[in-house]
Amino acid sequence: MSRFIFLTFNGLSFGAVYAAVALALVLIWRTTRVLNFAQGAMATATAYVAISVTQATDSYWLGFVAALAAGLALGAVVRLTAFGTAEHAPALNTIVIGVGMLILIEAVVGMIYGAANRDFPASFSTRTHAIGKTALFSNQNIFTVGSVLALMIALAAVLTWTPSGLRMRAAAFAPEIARLLGVRVGRMLTLGWALSGLVGALAGMLVIPIGLGLYPQAMDGVFVLGFVGAVVGGLDSPVGAVVGGVTTGLALSYASGYLGSDLTQLAALVLLVVVLLVRPSGLFSGTPVRRV
Amino acid sequence: MGRVVAALRASTLARHLLLFVVGIVFVILLTDSLSDFHDYQLATLGAYLCAVAGLTVLTGTNGQVSLGHAALMAVGGYTVALLQTRFYDDGVSGVWVLPLSLLAGTAVTAVAGAIVGVAAARLRGPYLAGATLALGVALPDITSHYSNTFKGDQGLFVPFDGPPGELGTFSLEHWQSWISLFAALVVLFFLANLHRSAIGRNMRAVRDDEIAASLCGVSVARVRIGAFAVSAAAAGLGGGVLAVVLQTASPGSFDLVLSLTLLTAAVIGGLGSLTGAVWGSIVVIYLGTFIRDRVDNLKLSSASAAKLHDNLPNAVYGLLLVVVMLTLPGGIQGLIRRLTALRPHRSTTPTGGST
Numbered sequence: 138m139s140r141f142i143f144l145t146f147n148g149l150s151f152g153a154v155y156a157a158v159a160l161a162l163v164l165i166w167r168t169t170r171v172l173n174f175a176q177g178a179m180a181t182a183t184a185y186v187a188i189s190v191t192q193a194t195d196s197y198w199l200g201f202v203a204a205l206a207a208g209l210a211l212g213a214v215v216r217l218t219a220f221g222t223a224e225h226a227p228a229l230n231t232i233v234i235g236v237g238m239l240i241l242i243e244a245v246v247g248m249i250y251g252a253a254n255r256d257f258p259a260s261f262s263t264r265t266h267a268i269g270k271t272a273l274f275s276n277q278n279i280f281t282v283g284s285v286l287a288l289m290i291a292l293a294a295v296l297t298w299t300p301s302g303l304r305m306r307a308a309a310f311a312p313e314i315a316r317l318l319g320v321r322v323g324r325m326l327t328l329g330w331a332l333s334g335l336v337g338a339l340a341g342m343l344v345i346p347i348g349l350g351l352y353p354q355a356m357d358g359v360f361v362l363g364f365v366g367a368v369v370g371g372l373d374s375p376v377g378a379v380v381g382g383v384t385t386g387l388a389l390s391y392a393s394g395y396l397g398s399d400l401t402q403l404a405a406l407v408l409l410v411v412v413l414l415v416r417p418s419g420l421f422s423g424t425p426v427r428r429v
Numbered sequence: 430m431g432r433v434v435a436a437l438r439a440s441t442l443a444r445h446l447l448l449f450v451v452g453i454v455f456v457i458l459l460t461d462s463l464s465d466f467h468d469y470q471l472a473t474l475g476a477y478l479c480a481v482a483g484l485t486v487l488t489g490t491n492g493q494v495s496l497g498h499a500a501l502m503a504v505g506g507y508t509v510a511l512l513q514t515r516f517y518d519d520g521v522s523g524v525w526v527l528p529l530s531l532l533a534g535t536a537v538t539a540v541a542g543a544i545v546g547v548a549a550a551r552l553r554g555p556y557l558a559g560a561t562l563a564l565g566v567a568l569p570d571i572t573s574h575y576s577n578t579f580k581g582d583q584g585l586f587v588p589f590d591g592p593p594g595e596l597g598t599f600s601l602e603h604w605q606s607w608i609s610l611f612a613a614l615v616v617l618f619f620l621a622n623l624h625r626s627a628i629g630r631n632m633r634a635v636r637d638d639e640i641a642a643s644l645c646g647v648s649v650a651r652v653r654i655g656a657f658a659v660s661a662a663a664a665g666l667g668g669g670v671l672a673v674v675l676q677t678a679s680p681g682s683f684d685l686v687l688s689l690t691l692l693t694a695a696v697i698g699g700l701g702s703l704t705g706a707v708w709g710s711i712v713v714i715y716l717g718t719f720i721r722d723r724v725d726n727l728k729l730s731s732a733s734a735a736k737l738h739d740n741l742p743n744a745v746y747g748l749l750l751v752v753v754m755l756t757l758p759g760g761i762q763g764l765i766r767r768l769t770a771l772r773p774h775r776s777t778t779p780t781g782g783s784t
Contacts (some may be wrong), residue, residue: 174496174562219751228554232494233696233754234566236689241747247740249730353740357685361566364559372555399574402567409563410548413556 139271144394145387150278150347151362152386153285157340157372158363159378159385160289164333166372168309168326169224174235175215177360178242179334180341184257184351185250187342197258198335204338213327219421220321220330243353252353259346281343288339289379290331305329358402362389365409371419380421441625443595449618456610460603468712470714475609476671479616482615482703483663486620488692490629491656492557492636497565498691501661502668503683504541505534509669510585510678511578516587527589527673531612534669535662542661546654565688569680584679587672609670616663620721621703623659632656685749686743693701693746697753699760708761712749728731 158176165173172180186207191200223230261276296302307315309323316322319339340363341356349355362385370381385408392404410418437444460468484498495501512530516522545564549557572579579585592604611656622628634642643649672678690713698709724737753760759767 144453168557172559174558197657219755222755229488229492229494229700230754230758232496232558233692234751237693237747237750237754238498239747240689240693240743240750244740244747248736248744252735252739354685358566361559365563368556368559397574399570402563402568403570403574406560406563406567409560413552413560414548417551417556418431 140394143265143272146274146278147388147394148390149383150274150281150386151344151390152366152383153282154340154359154382155363155366155385157285157288157336157343157380158359159367159382160292160375161333161337161340161373162364162367163370163372163378164336167327167375168227168305171220171224171231171306172235172372173215173220173333174232174360175238175242176333176337177206177356178239178353178361179211179215179240180247180337180359181345181351181353181356182211182242182246183334183338184341184345184355185246188250188257188351189253191258197260201342204342205335208334208336209331210334212331212337215334216327216330219290221327224326226411240289247353250353254255254350254352257345257349257351260342263347277347279386281347284339284343292336295374301325301328348362360392361402362386362405365405365412368409369412369420371421373420374421377419377421381419384420387403442622444603445621446620446644448621448662449614452614452617453611456607456614460606460610463600465600468600470608470718472517472556472602472605472609472674473671474669474710474714475606475611476615476674477691477694477714478613478706479667479670480664480691481667481698482613482616482620482706482709483667484691485695485698485700485702485706485709486624486632486663487656487660487694489699489705490624490636491632491653493653494554494692495561495658495660495688496558496692497561497568497688498564498660498664499668499683499685499687500561500568501538501542501545501664501686502671503568503678503680504661505538505665505668506672506678506683507572507585507668508534508537508665509672510587513587513589514585522590523591524590527608531666531669531673535666538665538668539658542664543654543658546657549657550650550653551596562685565685568683572680580679582680584677584681587678588674588678589676609674612666612670617703617707620663621660623652624703628652628655656688657779693750697746697749697760697761699764700758702762705760705762712761713746716735716745720745 162173165171183204187204189199190203191197191199194200215238219234220231223234232298259277261280263277265272265275265391267273269314273407274286296306304315304320305328307318308320308322309329312322315325319393340359344359345355349359363382366382366385367378369384370377370379372378384413385405388408389401393401396404437447460471463471480498480502484495486491486494509530512533513527516526516530546559549560552560569582572584573581591601592599631642631647631652634647635649639649639672642652650757668683671682675682694709694713695706696709697712699705720742721738724734724741727737729733729737757764
């Protein structure tokens with residue numbers, strides 16, 4: 138039982154990270170029908186920015202904020218340079234462009250920082266609290282869940298209550314009508330990519346310290362798990378992405394805890410295939426519509 | 430003479446057979462004049478070419494994206510490694526041993542590909558790309574979980590007989606380049622015939638418009654699963670050959686980077702074109718070497734030289750992928766076709782249809 142409790146908290150913490158990656162993917166998917174395969178590489182790049190800023194200023198939190206800012210900027214840059222012109226191209230083209238950006242970003246990071254695995258400091262202590270003999274969670278776990286939750290509430294608030302949020306939703310929901318009503322649709326889409334970059338950067342800052350270490354391909358595996366989370370929840374629904382991400386985190390935590398710790402990615406593959414075959418539009422989507 | 434030309438024009442099979450024989454003669458002459466190092470590079474090229482040709486048929490001709498083809502290569506590579514070890518331990522030898530292992534690797538991978546294809550047939554575009562990516566990333570988990578059979582990260586050794594004595598002084602690299610390029614020619618020959626057959630036509634029909642294809646009586650699911658099996662068979666042979674060239678089968682040699690490199694080669698060469706697969710494979714093998722040589726000549730400090738040496742080729746490939754996709758979706762072969770334009774334009778690249 139104590140193991141189950143520990144695995145649950147562990148799963149919630151990782152689930153929060155996957156939820157953030159999933160949300161980053163969904164933010165872009167629902168506006169432009171692009172699945173950004175460079176999302177993980179972008180998050181890794183921002184973590185390197187954090188390390189540089191922390192070394193220069195001696196302040197961890199300045200580095201943390203710099204990573205989030207870099208995520209915003211990188212998201213916008215990636216759309217403006219690579220994806221912007223291909224948004225109406227067939228899915229194959231945007232997939233290939235995403236893969237190209239993935240290779241390019243990881244190579245550029247490798248050229249600057251090298252391929253060595255670096256220690257990456259956690260925001261808070263990773264020592265696990267325990268009651269009696271039952272291990273529970275660490276301060277880092279609390280921060281992980283708390284910060285992802287806070288960011289999501291902030292995002293939801295921005296999208297729901299601010300004029301910019303309204304314009305963004307309009308641009309996503311009906312781009313042509315929005316354009317007729319004076320919304321700068323292109324600019325709104327770029328803003329969406331920037332926000333997605335920010336969410337991805339947060340995920341990277343949270344997950345790289347716990348067990349991954351920082352190297353240019355660090356987020357490849359996490360990206361896949363975030364994608365699984367997004368598919369479990371349904372690529373069209375931000376709420377679904379969050380629930381799907383947490384579900385994935387819990388499922389994989391139990392799988393690796395009870396079946397073997399080297400089976401995480403394999404369990405993710407099984408989960409992905411089952412969900413895709415049983416309910417391809419995700420567990421939390423509305424009526425499935427096949428786009429022709 | 431005129432009758433021969435007319436016969437070649439009439440029969441696709443005869444034309445491809447002639448190209449196949451010309452290819453074999455070319456390979457024998459080429460590998461003979463090269464150094465061991467260049468022969469080894471050609472051997473790697475042949476292994477890549479098998480898989481890239483398979484991928485270009487799957488992605489270009491049939492419109493199914495795979496970001497996990499290295500996992501299928503691994504199936505072939507590990508099958509060959511296990512069989513060769515078994516033969517070697519039992520003291521079985523002969524010229525037929527390695528071809529048999531490679532054939533078995535191809536068959537096993539084709540079955541694996543058909544299984545993946547059954548799931549893939551229901552997935553579209555980004556979903557399929559993500560699922561195959563997950564497959565590629567999950568591969569090291571399998572090898573480390575069943576480390577008794579697959580020896581974890583370390584991988585398996587691949588023993589095989591060197592060049593037969595009748596050939597005289599014949600280096601191992603030279604022999605490997607023969608094996609590998611012969612396999613690549615076989616793959617190209619089969620896929621070229623497939624491309625021009627009714628099956629190839631059905632694949633293109635399914636790529637361009639599934640609904641129209643099924644209204645015409647084409648079984649969409651069957652075509653898609655078949656395409657995956659064929660593509661996997663080519664990848665499996667490529668993986669088996671790569672295991673023979675590297676003399677080892679390990680997760681590190683079939684990683685995500687390889688999957689993405691295969692896609693890079695297929696796209697740069699021109700998706701859906703087998704000639705393009707040749708161009709693309711040449712680019713990813715030789716452009717990388719070219720760039721690394723230039724970096725080594727720059728006389729940088731050793732740390733930054735190592736970083737550039739390892740990463741600059743990938744940066745160029747990534748950039749090429751994006752630029753090619755944005756400006757020249759037909760790749761090198763598309764460019765050649767446009768420049769020469771001797772034949773009326775026959776589009777085999779998926780630029781218009783929905784995928």
